[in-house]
Amino acid sequence: MNPDDLLFAETHEWIRLEDTDGEKIAVVGITAFAVEQLVDVTYLEMQPVGTPASAGKEIGEIESVKAVSSIISPVDGEVIAVNEELAKNLQLLSDDPYQAGWMAKIRIQDEAAIEKLMDRAAYEAQCAEEG
């Protein structure tokens, strides 16, 4: 079940908006649906702290036995943290995709892209269609 407090991208990333010292931060991960589609994840590499993030552009890659996929930034800003623990323990993606399985934190510089993200109901409708 997807949490209600998240926003979702068409490319199966989620964000949780946080307010830290007056700055808007997006915590980014991939959804349980995406993890289930990948199944056999073997490798994750996120771009390092300090990398500029543009909505719709790659901020990391995730590899399964079968193929490589991009992690797409849902927002515009800058990567300010990367979950180093996750790359060492990819099982966290299946066990807890929305908390321990977070991938990066992005300091949001332009909020326009957030408008295009989906709420839970819209995202789940998309997943149902993709089967």
Added chain:
Amino acid sequence: MNESLRTTALHSWHVEQGARLVDFAGWEMPVQYNSIVEEHLATRQGAGLFDVSHMGRVRFDGAGAARFLDRLLTRRVLDLQVGQIRYSLITNEEGNVLDDVLVYHLQTPSEIRYHMLVVNASNRLKILDWLTSHQTAEDEVQISDCTLETAMIAVQGPHALQIVDPLVDVDLNTLRYYQGVVTRQMGKPCTVSRTGYTGEDGVELIVHADKANQVVNNLFASGRDLGIRPVGLGARDTLRLEAALPLYGHELDESTSPFQAGLDFAVNLEDAQQNPRQFVGCEALAEQAQQPRHQVRVGLVLEGRRAAREGHTVHAGAEQVGVVTSGSFSPTLQYPIAMAYLNVQDSPSTAEPGMELEVDIRGTRQTAKVTALPFYRRDKSS
């Protein structure tokens, strides 16, 4: 899903099993039921059941069947005994590979002898055209494509023989590797061969399409306590890669010769009496056999966890020395492995086991060590 795709007799069974279906060579086939890694390991440790009905099955009847095939295959067919199976290639006039196949010499219970080819799904129509275009009235051979009216099921792994044995009217322990027999499965006609594409011992069954579901149910009943599970094309690919078995479209294609692919064993330039054979491509291959090799197929073991994939380039310092043909994270070995073609014209030592090279993985160089093939060899002592 695209409605023009062909489906096998087991299609609804795949759906019931929760398979993820993909287009493979025009067939809607299961790529995985759940986890490729779990399906892969189940095959290595217990038994995997694969629907390989998409592979082409072509039957050759008539007094001239062996002679006809001997003219088209790189391996000898004339001396193939009843019950024997050989891996062979079909080459064009240039000696390049049109397909890799298994050729069977079989006999029905009513003692009619015939030959059969099992060809790649992606090459079936091309090979059927090739066969008929080389057929003349004097050949005394009837060619029939049995693919759509039959199903083919592979059971592979250390428990495969134990699972299939109670179901068939033949003692599988008398069937040696690369032998086949026309027999019965629970009273119904069935061709059983001790063949496969996983690096494990195992069998492949060919039955009439309308019996396929019954056979699968029987296999699961027989294998319930022996770890049988359905396995998709995803694990079939990682299993064959660990066993270093070439896959048409990756290691083999119409610009590759058998020698470049390291498949010297699959070319018989001479017949059983050591006279030169005459088959399509033999002149080109006889000439190539005298030349030094410019290209070799090698194994690569990569550092880290990122897998090299088909098309990634291989480098020795600044110089590109090869290209990856297949690569994946190895479920058995738990590190990334790949097969690659290396150019050895200038420096033969490039392809020696232990040589450190680099693979360009999407812009990043990853250290890769040349290793002897195969990556995985089953323990034959047990």
